[in-house]
Amino acid sequence: MTEMRDSEDRWKLALEAERKYRQLFEQANDGIFLLDATGFLDCNQHGASMYGLNRKDVIGRSPAELCPERQASGQLSADVVAEKIAAAMKGDISRFEWTAMRVDGALLDVEISLSSVEMAGGLCLQAIVRDITERKRMEAALSESEKRYRTLIEWSPEPMGVHRRGVIVYVNPAAVRMLGANSAADLVGKPVLDRVHPDFHEIVLARVRNAIEHDGEAPPIEEKFLKLDGTAIDVEVRNTAIVFDGEPAIQVAMRDVTERNLAQQQLRIAAAAFEAQEGITVTDAAKVIQRVNRTFTEITGYSAEDAVGKTPRILSSGRHDAGFYDEMWECIGRTGTWRGEIWNRRKNGEIYPEWLSVTAVKGNDGAVTHYVGTFADITMRKVVEEEIRNLAFFDPLTRLPNRRLMLDRLRQALTGSARHERHGALLLFDLDDFKTLNDTLGHDVGDQFLVEVASRMEACIREGDTVARLGGDEFVVILQDLDAETAAAMQAESVAVKILAALSQPYQLDLSFAGGDANSRSYHCTASIGITLFRDQSLSVDELLKRADTAMYQAKAAGRNTLRFFDPEMQAVVAIRAALDTDLRTAIREGQFLLYYQPQVDGEGRVTGVEALVRWQHPLRGLVCPTDFIPQTEDNGLILPLGHWVLETACNQLVVWAGQADMAHLTVAVNVSGRQFRQRDFVEQVLAVLRATGANPRRLKLELTESLLLHDMEDIIDKMTALKAEGVSFSLDDFGTGYSSLSYLKRLPLSQLKIDQSFICDVLTDSNDAAIARTVIALGMSLGLAVIAEGVETEGQREFLARLGCFAYQGYLFGRPGAAAGLEGTKP
Known part of the structure; x- marks a missing residue:
């Protein structure tokens, strides 16, 4: 139970x-x-x-x-x-x-x-x-709100920061800059009081507690902050309680007022130094003058009794409109200060320039109590500035615009021509036989003549057109706002003819400067004029001047005292060069160059080496000789990549021949341009090619021209010495055509001199050429240098050179330049 x-x-x-x-x-x-x-x-x-x-x-x-x-x-x-x-x-x-x-x-x-x-x-x-759907929605909304907040303060020019529980959790870039940090990482995670001057710690803590307790914004206050380097700065601060990253925090908006405070301090100092070298005016807030200093009276002529009780309008010159003064006072109201140049009137009515600074003085409540104006009379400075401007932009002799001002006006003319679709013209004048006048009567008379020329030219043009002096006896006229092309040409020609007629009138020149018997002399002048038209900015200023210059020389060639328009056919040579430049760049890009080799032999006719000679296999023109393109590669800088390719190809060929018993003894001579050699890293480039190809540097010979020796000899010697230490040898090419100093020659680590072919060509018939060849050979012997003659084409030339002691040759007598394969199997 x-x-x-x-x-x-x-x-x-x-x-x-x-x-x-x-x-x-x-x-x-x-x-x-x-x-x-x-x-x-x-x-x-x-x-x-x-x-x-x-x-x-x-x-x-x-x-x-x-x-x-x-x-x-x-x-x-x-x-x-x-x-x-x-x-x-x-x-x-x-x-x-x-x-x-x-x-x-x-x-x-x-x-x-x-x-x-x-x-x-x-x-x-x-x-x-x-x-949690609603919670997630709220979280997303909060996240989006914080994202917008972060974006706003991140891009704000006002320094902003956020701290929580006494630790900085965020600063924007403006705050990073203000506090002298390299990045936000220097500040975030550090105690906020580290950046506050100790005198303000208690104030800051109390304001933070107040903002948190009242969950709102604390009134702005000025505090003293410390930058990362310890420098103290005055900062106006506003604190606001916010939620940041989901937690309560304090946002701090900051403004560096250090400079403003310094300016106010300087104002107080200025008040103490009231009787300074500058004029000082003190007004009340209604701009009624309360006080002026002695310098004010000296500059304006108004005594203190005249000025006190009046407004600064008694000084108004009438040169500035109401808008000028409105802007000035708006700036003072916004920033507390204004400074600038102003024109005022003295008591005697004279208008003068002054440099004026106006500063608003504020009381503790921030309201303006006074304005202080300090000013200096800058009349002399303006005179000096005008003189400097004249020196910078005007020819001191003729007072015409100089080259600098002319170029500026030409640029403006091009811009205006394009904007208004109107033609313009550039006329370049060269006075015929001016040098003769200068040489016979002296520069003072020549200057007198140039001043008269300038005056006559100015009288021939419209207002808005320009006459300028480029220098010497060259003048320029710029015509603007011309009609369509044919009409523009006629208008420009009409002006040119008018000026020619004016210039051809007799000049009465005062000869007292020249010490002559007569007081004056009549002189006649003609001019050659080159004209080019323009309508837009398709041509540069430099190109227009070149065209006018080309046309002017055509006028001189036509007998002078005439004018010529620029003919596009004059551009033919320029156009050919431009097309060649394009083709060369394509050739380098597509590898159209070949390297030929010409034998160099000894006295027995044995081939001891070769000279590498570049050829251009043009797709349309066929094989192009170096004389047709090498000079242009020097001008446009393409010689640098081309020269590097030649060096690299020659070294690769040396490696191929090193594997052939009958060719292994050959040296290869490579021509190096001055522009190549002057590269800072030239030595490193050569050694890099040798390493990359595996060529024996003792088989490489670099040929330099005499013209290279005219620039920075110490740098040349250093580079040659560095390469010679690696086994590379040097030959001085075209010897006898330049200006080599014997003292330089002795210092250069050369192995060989090469007699230029221009002396070999007529060595049997021209005694001067024979003497030069004899001297070069003797010089080489005395310096212990080998000598080789280039351009040897006959047996007679070879025998003559042998009698002089030269036993190395290069020329058609021994072989033309050809591909490397054609040399292989030649007698060693």
Whole structure:
């Protein structure tokens, strides 16, 4: 009986527990689901409602049916469900966020707590599901708000910072600059009081407490901050309580007022030094003069009695309109100060320039109490400035615009011509035989003549056109606002003819400067004029001047005292050079160059080496000689990549010949241009090519021209010495054509002199050439240098040179330049 009662009691307790669980189950604010691997076993109505379902519609469903196909992570929802259920069945307890889907397809964010429970003797899973959709939306909105906030303060020119619990958590770039930091990392994470002067620690802490307690903005105050280098600066500060990164914090808006305070301090000092060298005026806030100093009286002529009680308008010159003064006072009201140049009137009516500074003086409440104006009479400075301007932009003799001002006006004319679609003309004048006048009568008379020429030319042009003196006897006229091209040419010609006529009238020159017997002399002058037209900015200023110069020389060639228009045919040579330049760049890019080799022989006719000579295999013109393109590569800089290619190709050929017994002894001479040699890293370039190709440096000879020796001899010697130490030898090419100093020649680490072919050509018939050849050979012997003659074409030339002691030759007598294959097998 006792056991039956115990069993009955336990049954009642179990029923009561079940009833309480079911009550909690149904009344819970969260969704509660029971499930196993096959699907949902049960749920409360709140949970079913979250998905827009009734409880009976939930039971039996798979959890994957109440989810979108994929989660935000991109994973398949079914895979994640299976993984989570498997882990929970093993006893894992997990809490995670999840994207669920209502029966109508709407998505909702939920937080799920998943764990295993014992139910009716079996193991199943319990999922407690909380709808966090609204929370997520608020979090996203907060995140977006903070993002906008960060963007605003990040780009704000006003220094901004945020600190929390006494530690800096954010500063914008403007604050980084103000505090002298390199980056925000120098400040973030550091105590905020590190950047506050100790005198202000208590004030700062009190303001922070006040902002937090009242959850608002503390009134602005001026504090003293410390930059990272310890420099103290005055800063106006506003504190505001904000939420930053989800937590309460204090935002600090700052403004560096150090300079403003210094200016105010200087104003007080200025007041102490009232009787200074500058004029000083003190007015009240209504701009009524209260006080002036002695210098004010000296500059303006007004005594203190005259000025006090009046306004500064008594000094007005009338040169400035109301807008000028409105802008000045607006600036003073906004910044507290203004400075600039102004024209005022003295008591006697004389107008004069002054440099004026006006500063607003403010009381403790920030209201303006006075204005202080300090000024200096800058009349003399303006005179000097005008003189400097005249020297900079005008010819001191004729007072015409000089070259600098002319170029500026020509640029303006080009711009105006393009804007208004009107023609213009540039006329370049050169006075014929002016040098004769200068040489016979002297420069003073010549200057007198030039002044008269300038005056006559100015009288021939319209207002708005320009006459300028370039220098010497060259003048320029710029005509603007001309008609269509044909009419413009006629208009320009008409002006030129008018000027020619004016210049051809007799000049009465005062000869007293020249010390002559007569007081004056009549002189006649003619001029040669080159004219070019322009309509837009398609041509540069330099190109226009070149065209006018070309046309002017055509006028001189035509007999002088005439004019010529620029003829496009004059551009033929320029156009050919431009086309050649384009072709050369293509040739380098496409590898159109060849390297030919011309034998160098000894007295027995044995080939001892070769000179590498570049040729251009043009796709249309065929084989082009170096004399037709090398000079232009020097001008346009292409000699550098071309020279490097020649050196590299020659070294590769040396490596090929090193493997052939009958060619291994050959040296290869490579010509090096001055522009190449003057490169700072020339030595490194040569050694790099030798290393890359594996060529023997003792088989490489670099040929330099005498013209190279005219520039920076010490640098040349250093480079030659460095390369010679590596085994590279040097030959001085075209010797005798330049200006070599014997003292330089002795210092150069040369191995060989090469007699230029221009002396060899007529060595048998021209005694001067023979003497030069003899001298070069003797010089080489005296210096211990080998001598080679180039351009040897006849046996007679070779025999003559041999008699003089020269036993190395190069020329057509021994072989023309050709491909490397043509040399192989020649007699060693």
